[in-house]
Amino acid sequence: MDKLTWYRVLAIAILLLLCTLPGVWAAPAPATTDYTTTYTITLQKDGSALWTVEYRTPLATDEDLDNFGNYSSDLDSVYLPQLEDLMQRSAAQAAVGTSRPMEADNFSGNAVVQTSPTGKFGVVTYSFSWTNFSVTDGGLTIGDAFAGGLYLDKDSTLIVRYPQGYTVASADPVPDQQSGDGLIWYGLRSFGSGEPQVVLAGPAFPVLPAGLVIIVVIIAAAGFMIYRKRRPDPGPGDVPEDPDDHASPLSEADRVSLEERIVQLLRANGGEQFQSEIVKVLGMPKSTVSSTLNDLHRRGLIQKIKKGRENLIRLVDGSG
Structure with a gap:
């Protein structure tokens, strides 16, 4: 398969992952190519999920670069609507199968050329939100939306990330790798019906005796009063930073x-979100996210707006 043909089928390559969802036509896998695909499902506490699909291919020649430019120019008008239609139908069919209202929305697409020490790459990223993707029962459970199972092509990766404070109670099949905030499966792999199924336990809060609770509250209140007396008032532009x-x-x-x-x-x-929410969604260390946001701010890609003691991060028009 030449590069031009690859770019034309790229927008529906997500079918390799979702081809067996109820009601979705199962497309055959394309011939072996030199691109990699990463599917990331970031679970939210309310049961929704942020999906990100990233395709990466080397741009070794001027022809590769031209073909990637042609694909990029049609992304918003041709390929993104195709993906939106596919996923909205998939969510609707999954809602019928699970008896749980679901909706796919907030679709976006982006195509950029990246230069790294290993060469030049074309990177296409699609993202969207899926409401009620997980079952919320004191924790989070996923898998029932995949009634027909899933398929990962060669050089493909599936990552399921979960909120901070949640722990993995079970995962079937066992992931190939587990990081601090996510589970990772690598292709070539076929998942069975309802797989992968992941059960997450919610944050545990110890139950304290009533008398002990009162003592803790009194001590905390006293400590806070002492702190307020000793702490100088913040200046008008002072915003406390995370440790x-x-x-x-x-x-x-x-x-x-x-x-x-x-x-x-x-x-x-919608182009903006509080920094604290970004940290929660990504499940990354606060200092890592803060440093990355500073880099984006210095390059003029985002704005950082003070809202009380929080930073509102706003995407600059035309960024991405």
Whole structure:
């Protein structure tokens, strides 16, 4: 398959992952190519999920670059509407199968050329939100929306990220890798009906005796009063920063990927979101997210607006 043909089928390549959802036509896998695909499902506490699909291919020649430019110019008018139609039908059919209202919305697409020490790459990213994707029962459970199972092509990766404070009670099949905030499966792989099924336990809060609770409240109140008396009043532009959580430095590739995720998250939320919410959704260390936001701000891609003691992050028009 030449590069031009690959760009034309790229927008519906998500069918490789979702081809067996109820009511969706199952497309055959394309011939082996030199692109990689990463599907990331970021679970939210309210049961919704932010989906991100990233395709990455090397641009070794001028012809590759021209073909990628042609694809990019048609992304919003041709390929993004195709994906939107596919996923809205998929969510509607999953809603029937689970007896749970579902909707896919907030679609966005982005195509950029990245240059790294290993060469030049074309990167296409699609994102959208899926409401009621998870079952909320004190924790989070996913899998029932995949009534027909899933398929991961070679050089494809599925990542399921979960909110901070949640723990994995079970995962079937067992993931190939587990990070601090996510489960990872690599292709080539076929999942069975309702797979992957992941059960997450919600944050646990210990139950304290009533008398002990009163004592704790009194001590905390007294400590707060002492703190307020000793602490100088903040200046008009003073906004407290998060303490350093000693996050490990990111590689260049990870930094670029995190920037893309932040931009797509902002686009999926109308172009703006509070910094604290971005940290919660990404499940990344606060200092890592803060450093990345500072880089985007210095490059003029975002604005940081003070709202009380929080930062409102706003995407600059035309960014991404």
